[in-house]
Amino acid sequence: MWHVGEVIALHDETATARTITLEVAGWPAHVAGQHVDVRLTAPDGYSAVRSYSIASGPSSERRVELTVERLDNGEVSPYLTQELAVGDRLELRGPIGGWFVWRTHQTEPVQLVAGGSGIVPLMSMIRSRKAAGSAAPFRLLYSVRERAAVFYRDELRALTENEDLSLTYAYTRLAPAGWPRPPGRIDPTLIANATWPSNLGPTCYVCGPTSFVEVAASLLIASGHSPERIRTERFGPTGDRK
Amino acid sequence: MSSHIYDYLDGNAAGGELSKIFAADVTVAEGQCAHCGSTKRFAEAHLYMQCPGVVARCAVCEQILLRLVTVRDRALLDLSGMTYLSFDTSQFEQ
Numbered sequence: 001m002w003h004v005g006e007v008i009a010l011h012d013e014t015a016t017a018r019t020i021t022l023e024v025a026g027w028p029a030h031v032a033g034q035h036v037d038v039r040l041t042a043p044d045g046y047s048a049v050r051s052y053s054i055a056s057g058p059s060s061e062r063r064v065e066l067t068v069e070r071l072d073n074g075e076v077s078p079y080l081t082q083e084l085a086v087g088d089r090l091e092l093r094g095p096i097g098g099w100f101v102w103r104t105h106q107t108e109p110v111q112l113v114a115g116g117s118g119i120v121p122l123m124s125m126i127r128s129r130k131a132a133g134s135a136a137p138f139r140l141l142y143s144v145r146e147r148a149a150v151f152y153r154d155e156l157r158a159l160t161e162n163e164d165l166s167l168t169y170a171y172t173r174l175a176p177a178g179w180p181r182p183p184g185r186i187d188p189t190l191i192a193n194a195t196w197p198s199n200l201g202p203t204c205y206v207c208g209p210t211s212f213v214e215v216a217a218s219l220l221i222a223s224g225h226s227p228e229r230i231r232t233e234r235f236g237p238t239g240d241r242k
Numbered sequence: 243m244s245s246h247i248y249d250y251l252d253g254n255a256a257g258g259e260l261s262k263i264f265a266a267d268v269t270v271a272e273g274q275c276a277h278c279g280s281t282k283r284f285a286e287a288h289l290y291m292q293c294p295g296v297v298a299r300c301a302v303c304e305q306i307l308l309r310l311v312t313v314r315d316r317a318l319l320d321l322s323g324m325t326y327l328s329f330d331t332s333q334f335e336q
């Protein structure tokens with residue numbers, strides 16, 4: 001049930017987040033939005049399991065990319081983002097989950113709403129759409145602390161320039177000079193301006209910290225979206241699972 | 243109940259742990275809450291992992307749907323909070 005993956009590349013997305021590319025023998029193809037469990041085992045036998053979203057599109061054969069954000073008081077993420085080296089091995093379980101997924105046969109408009117590192121599984125959906133040549137209209141509302149905290153910045157810029165994606169950044173702490181909206185949390189005006197209207201019947205995928213997802217999902221429902229069309233993935237401190 | 247707010251995840255997050263026991267993906271199954279009768283995907287349940295094991299609560303009434311605790315060589319699964327789980331069998335063909 002546990003696969004062994006070898007680290008073949010490491011790439012820093014921001015000062016605190018790193019993308020880990022793994023090659024995993026026998027890894028089944030994943031669907032965009034799925035996650036994996038990563039297990040680390042210490043020499044004394046103590047082990048810790050954490051869940052991380054898959055960032056890569058599903059076309060990547062035997063390869064899986066995870067983007068991990070470092071939590072300063074974390075038990076696993078400091079190791080994954082600071083100590084892990086190319087050639088190291090990790091135990092992986094998955095791919096996991098058939099609910100928070102976007103499949104390439106879906107043709108309806110898609111509204112993605114990311115809070116911070118909640119962008120990761122949504123990026124897998126964006127990459128899958130591109131790889132499949134899908135015409136499903138995608139919009140992304142990306143709430144992020146500041147410009148320097150944006151993941152996949154150059155790739156997102158290229159996607160918007162090619163009109164593969166309509167993207168709105170919402171900065172929560174520090175906005176670039178001249179940015180039209182002052183820094184702040186997402187609100188009804190932003191939802192009205194930066195997301196598909198509910199009458200287009202989009203499927204909405206919301207991912208971020210639990211508090212962000214609560215607010216974003218409530219705002220979407222208040223603006224007329226049916227709760228059945230909103231799929232959420234919350235993340236947060238998950239304790240010491242073994 | 244207010245102390246629970248903001249410290250839970252979605253039922254999705256239990257997929258890995260449940261795959262140790264079930265061959266099918268339980269997170270996409272529809273489950274009926276034995277307390278309030280609402281029917282939702284298991285992925286939509288509120289999941290608490292900061293406890294010895296995993297506890298899933300109904301997203302509507304917050305009563306317990308599932309508890310899974312693993313101690314040494316034994317896993318204990320309590321499903322008494324769900325009347326039934328309904329699976330789309332097409333996933334079994336994949």
